[in-house]
Amino acid sequence: MKLLKFNLHGKTAHFKKPDVNAYAYYTYSHIHKIALYGIIGAILGLGGYTQQQNKQYPEFYDLLKDVRVGIVPIGKERGYFSKKMITFNNSVGYANIGADKAPCNLVVREQWLEDVSWDIYIALDDLKDYELKEKMIDYILNSKAEFLPYLGKNDHIANICNTQLIECEITEAAEQIHSLFYYDEIELEDGAVDEDQIPYLFKDYMPVALNKENNMYEFAQIAFTNRAIEDVKDQTIILDTDKYIALL
Amino acid sequence: MKFKNRVFGLVGISAKMANWNADFSGRPKSTSNNEIFGSDKAFKYPIKYLWDQEGEKVLYIKSFKEDKNGIKPRSLKERYEYVFDTKLEKKKKDKDVLKNLFSAIDVINFGATFAEEGQNLSITGAVQIGQGMNIYTDTNVEIQDILSPFRNPKDADAEASSLGTKIVVDEAHYLYPFSINPYVYDEYINIIDGFEGYTKEAYEKYKDGCLRGATAFASNSKFGCDNAYAIFILLKEGSKLALPNLVSFITLKKEGDKVIIDCSSLNDLLSESILKEVENIEIYYNPYEVEIKGLSINKAKFMNIFTREVI
Numbered sequence: 001m002k003l004l005k006f007n008l009h010g011k012t013a014h015f016k017k018p019d020v021n022a023y024a025y026y027t028y029s030h031i032h033k034i035a036l037y038g039i040i041g042a043i044l045g046l047g048g049y050t051q052q053q054n055k056q057y058p059e060f061y062d063l064l065k066d067v068r069v070g071i072v073p074i075g076k077e078r079g080y081f082s083k084k085m086i087t088f089n090n091s092v093g094y095a096n097i098g099a100d101k102a103p104c105n106l107v108v109r110e111q112w113l114e115d116v117s118w119d120i121y122i123a124l125d126d127l128k129d130y131e132l133k134e135k136m137i138d139y140i141l142n143s144k145a146e147f148l149p150y151l152g153k154n155d156h157i158a159n160i161c162n163t164q165l166i167e168c169e170i171t172e173a174a175e176q177i178h179s180l181f182y183y184d185e186i187e188l189e190d191g192a193v194d195e196d197q198i199p200y201l202f203k204d205y206m207p208v209a210l211n212k213e214n215n216m217y218e219f220a221q222i223a224f225t226n227r228a229i230e231d232v233k234d235q236t237i238i239l240d241t242d243k244y245i246a247l248l
Numbered sequence: 249m250k251f252k253n254r255v256f257g258l259v260g261i262s263a264k265m266a267n268w269n270a271d272f273s274g275r276p277k278s279t280s281n282n283e284i285f286g287s288d289k290a291f292k293y294p295i296k297y298l299w300d301q302e303g304e305k306v307l308y309i310k311s312f313k314e315d316k317n318g319i320k321p322r323s324l325k326e327r328y329e330y331v332f333d334t335k336l337e338k339k340k341k342d343k344d345v346l347k348n349l350f351s352a353i354d355v356i357n358f359g360a361t362f363a364e365e366g367q368n369l370s371i372t373g374a375v376q377i378g379q380g381m382n383i384y385t386d387t388n389v390e391i392q393d394i395l396s397p398f399r400n401p402k403d404a405d406a407e408a409s410s411l412g413t414k415i416v417v418d419e420a421h422y423l424y425p426f427s428i429n430p431y432v433y434d435e436y437i438n439i440i441d442g443f444e445g446y447t448k449e450a451y452e453k454y455k456d457g458c459l460r461g462a463t464a465f466a467s468n469s470k471f472g473c474d475n476a477y478a479i480f481i482l483l484k485e486g487s488k489l490a491l492p493n494l495v496s497f498i499t500l501k502k503e504g505d506k507v508i509i510d511c512s513s514l515n516d517l518l519s520e521s522i523l524k525e526v527e528n529i530e531i532y533y534n535p536y537e538v539e540i541k542g543l544s545i546n547k548a549k550f551m552n553i554f555t556r557e558v559i
Contacts, residue, residue, distance in 0.1 A: 092327075094323055143491070144488040146488065148427050157492075159496075
């Protein structure tokens with residue numbers, strides 16, 4: 001199958017978890033599908049939540065939701081980027097009301113990911129809209145963008161490099177998976193592929209879809225591991241030279 | 249006049265015995281591996297302050313009003329009504345509110361989030377600013393004790409006046425990446441009468457802020473923070489090119505008292521195919537303290553950051 005492959009990296013990132021909005025804003029440990037669609041949508045100039053009005057989905061999601069993606073964390077053992085709680089003030093006086101009903105300072109605490117880098121695969125065959133597909137290939141290969149992409153919030157600049165078009169085979173069997181994958185779809189052995197390594201398993205609930213009724217995130221367990229694979233159930237896996245990539 | 253060029257750039261801010269942007273422990277903000285950085289807010293504030301001082305309309309800045317309970321900051325609604333000299337009403341069309349918002353110099357540059365009186369507006373700014381990482385490797389954080397003139401009132405036995413601390417860096421060089429996408433407001437052009445999107449005037453004022461904002465701003469902790477250099481890569485009209493974060497293409501070292509900015513990696517980025525899309529490259533710097541090296545591109549013009557004259 002044909003895929004678009006590129007590296008997405010940045011100094012800092014913040015993909016907000018919407019389920020907590022008291023005291024601090026937390027971030028997902030990795031870029032998730034919806035955020036990735038958003039970045040691609042921005043590059044292609046598709047409408048976002050602001051332009052959605054009464055439509056069922058924002059335009060970027062509507063057009064890209066069937067496109068499977070592969071996400072490979074780069075350069076970090078165990079697929080874990082370091083995080084730090086960053087605190088800043090919003091002192092204009094509009095953001096917060098104190099106990100005496102007077103405007104006051106808002107202290108914002110935000111968890112940031114640091115030095116993030118992922119290799120991203122986009123399954124072009126899933127995109128039925130021919131013109132959009134051609135535009136995506138043109139824009140990403142020639143580093144063009146309608147709107148400049150960022151990693152979750154606009155103070156985290158996104159860099160896209162090493163863009164290429166590749167052909168990959170779908171494989172039925174894999175001994176190891178080098179990307180994030182659906183935890184429920186894969187049966188793992190206990191030991192690591194490389195017997196000298198200590199096995200690790202990273203698991204997190206991450207957004208994989210928007211629901212029809214109110215566009216809230218729908219979650220699935222996403223994992224990353226160096227453990228050997230017992231059985232690949234329904235998870236589509238492709239082989240890129242020597243790496244096995246699961247498509248989400 | 250409508251502005252049609254995308255701009256990518258860098259602004260370098262030097263801090264000497266100063267604290268450009270502190271976290272809540274009073275030390276310079278840092279990442280988990282102790283790299284010092286400054287936030288985009290710290291960068292915008294002196295620029296907004298400068299505009300405000302020079303009589304521009306600035307909406308998102310703290311201001312005070314007096315009522316029967318004393319002095320307090322204005323709320324967003326009060327600030328809006330004060331700046332635009334109008335009443336914000338529930339039934340008033342979004343259009344007029346948008347028009348007013350865009351007439352403020354900080355909104356047309358940095359965007360706005362406006363949630364008042366049933367008007368829910370969120371405008372993504374044309375100018376986007378990243379984190380300003382410190383690219384100087386020998387930075388030390390200095391903590392000094394300072395004496396206050398007063399006794400601690402809570403301690404009845406206190407015999408002496410209390411102590412405080414002042415935290416500064418001996419020297420740091422923050423580098424902020426930014427990008428300007430002038431087309432972001434195009435969806436509003438047909439909605440607001442007489443609105444033409446991001447304007448050349450707004451860009452010129454932002455550029456001026458990048459060259460003067462930090463130098464002009466002198467608070468106790470920011471005195472000693474100066475605009476050292478700035479690079480503006482202006483693309484041709486209508487170009488859709490997206491450049492990566494430029495910070496990683498710059499290295500800084502010191503030779504004696506001179507700061508040497510090495511831009512040789514930029515030559516690789518600005519290949520022939522990319523240069524085709526570039527209108528011009530302007531580099532402003534402080535020639536008394538900074539030297540720019542390694543840029544071998546004919547389109548680049550070098551200017552004095554104070555006088556704006558070509559060097």
